[in-house]
Amino acid sequence: MPDAMRANENISVMVLGLRGFPNVQGGVENHAEHLYTELAQMGCDIEVVVRDSYQPHDNPAAWRGLRFTRLWAPRKKTIEAIGHTLIGVLYAAWRRPDVLHIHAIGPALMTPLARLLGLRVVVTHHGADYERQKWGRLARAVLRMGERWGMRFANERIVISRGIADLVRVKHGCGSVLIPNGVTLREIPATTGALTAFGLTPKKYVLMVSRLVPEKRHLDLIEAFIAAGLDDWKLVLVGDADHQGAYARSIRAATAGVRNVVCTGFQSGLALRELYAHAAMFVLPSSHEGLPIALLEALSYGLPAIASDIPANLEVRNPGLVFYPLGDVDKLARQITQVAASTRSAGQAEAARQQLAETYRWSAIARDTRQVYQRIKVKLAHAQANIKTGAARGVRK
Template sequence: MYTLIPPIGADPPERKVIFVGLRGVPEIQGGVETHVAAISARLAERGWQVEVLGRAPYLASQQPYIWKGVTVTPVWAPRSKSFEALAHTALGLIVAARRHPDLVHIHAIGPALLTPLARLLGLHVVVTHHGFDYDRQKWGRFAKSILRTGEAMGMLFSHANIGVSKAIVDTVRRKFSVGAIFIPNGVENPPPKPGTSYLDGIQVTPQRYILSVGRIVEEKRHLDLINAFARLNDPGLKLVIAGAADHAGPYQREVEAAAAATPSVVMTGFQRGQALFQLYRHAALFVLPSSHEGMPMVLLEALSYGVPCLASDIDANLALDLGAENYFPLGAVDALAAAMRAKLAARDPAQSAERAARTIDSFGWGTIVDRTMDVYENALLGWRPGSVRHDGAGPAKRAELGGRR
């Protein structure tokens, strides 16, 4: 079979991609959701037809709508921690098959369990591996087994794989002998310096609070942070926890009780837009005490604002190579308290500004979208990284991508 090549100067054919496996866009809590929002809008700017199939309970409208050139379509999903992602993805793939897109892009290894179904429906599939979700504390043995199977199905049955960290790419190669392309999460350019209207409303003083951003789930280890903050015993300092739980449960109630019992802890719920900009911009310190991350998007965001940061010493955080002084041992509450005290006492605005510029330069979305588009075009050719190509890509490029057919 031959593919017709358009004449020189002709406009390329318009491509269509459908995103599946996430709650929706825009401004919906979650790293995957932030990732897809950034990529989808930029793909639309570059002439792609883009549709996001979101989970109806999380979307502001129950009718399809357009956001920054992206069509967002609500698809039914149960509000269930265990079955929500799979039920929504199954329905989403059936909807996608009726749309006849060039590609379906599945995000995360839970939804990736249904990659074989996508193939049976005749879809070209790209899967992004966002992290080893079976390591999350909230899942029991059965759920972890399903997630491991989802990882295998996604990596083995897709036309192309993306990993958001080098650790993920290396693991995929080792476990499945399949190539994956490293394309990290990115950051937006921070907006001009915002005011303090939101901070005034929650009675928080600029540069006199520690910030945590993320969903209220076990692996984010908010209790470690609250306990460490209490050890600082600084009446002029506050701890702001920005985030919410997707599903009410014992851990959420435990965090709320600990916050209520600890003076100067402020829980804001999920924040976005100007409120979140102000929280990042005016924080004295950002702390990420997680036991599990894929590639820590909130840490990148904090770095892009020039906020001094502390992170647990898990592999995903260490991969950002922030320097030993910016890490603490996972779960070591006394060590976290000591590190927070030291960071607050030794703030260096020049160093923070330099790190912010470096973060924006290294993790800008423009380059990330370019690389994602390359993966799409190769997936449409039925090519896996490392296979022989006849489009001029030389050995160096093929070596960079790695993998097999």
């Protein structure tokens, strides 16, 4: 069958390496939710294997053209992702999808096993997770091995930033396909229910949205916000920890008794949209990112934003986005003060939104991802045709 005809065939894809979605916090989860709903609209048959303890039990088994399969995962931080992926790979070997798509380098440790079982594997490298502060020495060694095995044994490799593409090329001698995270321009809500619930005034608060993990450096932002001395303003920290530990406790200790710092916990849906829409600015002080979806989300609402000057953040270019030296709390405090004193017209905000949408459109990202899948399927068809041809020649002989 000609390749042009094969391009219109359905492609069955199984997805591994994430907790679940919708309404599950995490950058990979956000990425997958948008990517696979788009791919389902393009005719791909998508089965997402999720971790049972994370997927809300009121989430449906099928959603927006996707199917979810719940599998058990150990609730121990160091083995949760890898243990779940091992079970998922064995399940995939039974289901036999056209493509097994593994997300993140921890789960990618199971790539050689998947290939041994005859599966065709795409691995998306979302970032060098061994640089995250939460991991100990052994966990970091396992993550480095997952990166090495995932990049070297996958049929195709996807990276979400130029920095990761360079890392894969230099460190592992592999090529990759650069397909970034994306963003959706949503209607900006006029409602303020979430603000009322948390005692907030529109355009009088600084927003940060992320999981409570050390590399996000919430404590830098708390210190800088207090130093900025913005009377009648508040700092809003949206997000929670997957595993409660010392870092989450340190944030609670730092905010205890501080009346103008609000910790909302995990938010989604309309409440999160309202918190983005009515913020005065967004701040991302993190020391490690792949390509920050929360920052893209904030910019999609036309918000001014401040981010640390790490390479992944610097790849995002948008009017109103400024950077400061990582860890420089005094500089961050001054920038918060300057942004709070500045004004931005509705026209400027809308122009920034449109520029962002042109660069990070989910429909284009899904199209490029489908092309990666299609390339694998076409290669398989050619290999099978060659085997049949060889067998036929052998019979004739």
